[in-house]
Amino acid sequence: MKDLLEMAIQFHGHKCPAMPLGLRAGLVALKKLGVERAKNKELFCFVETGNAHATMCFVDGVQFSTGCTYGKSNIEKLNYSKNALTLIDVKGKKAVRVAINPEFQKDSLNSEFVKMRKSGIEPQDISAEIVEPLIEKIMTLPEEKIFKISDVFEYEFKGEKGTFEWYECEKCGEIVFAHGVRIKEGKKVCIPCSKI
Ligand SMILES: [Zn+2]
Ligand SMILES: [Zn+2]
Missing domain, CATH: 3.30.60.20 (Wheat Germ Agglutinin (Isolectin 2); domain 1)
Structure with missing residues (x-):
């Protein structure tokens, strides 16, 4: 888990809470579906983030943990400007939606980190004492505290063949x-x- 987080931070470029949120949301979805990270296109992911709002870093975490990546084109942004994902097990024809628990997200959006970001400070310029406890919380709190997790539901996905x-x-x-x-x-x- 620690290695995964470290590698994801390397890939992402800075420490922030939204990327680990996506990372963990992806892990929760994999577990709920009982599947492994996608090697190719066994999984498809819809993410609900948009193009100009706080917490978009979520998508990098989702890509990292699920293996649904823009390169493999098995991920698509729905542009709802929300932090949630639907992960589809293409062969198993089932899916799960994982969203952020609104209470948890409200707290996060009132954090010192978000206030500093709002005032224009770059994430890489925010001190470790401020960001690291947030990341720690996201990686260790019980998943039901952080996320709203749907039941597994049937989903027929027809992707385009490359x-x-x-x-x-x-x-x-x-x-x-x-x-x-x-x-x-x-x-x-x-x-x-x-x-x-
Ligand atoms: Zn970030
Ligand atoms: Zn040409």
């Missing part, structure tokens, strides 16, 4: 996969070249 079909753009010569090919003046070109 294509291996590729072309050489007839304009720039770069490789482009099938979905990105456009026809311009009778030539197979990539999207940027199709706009010139």
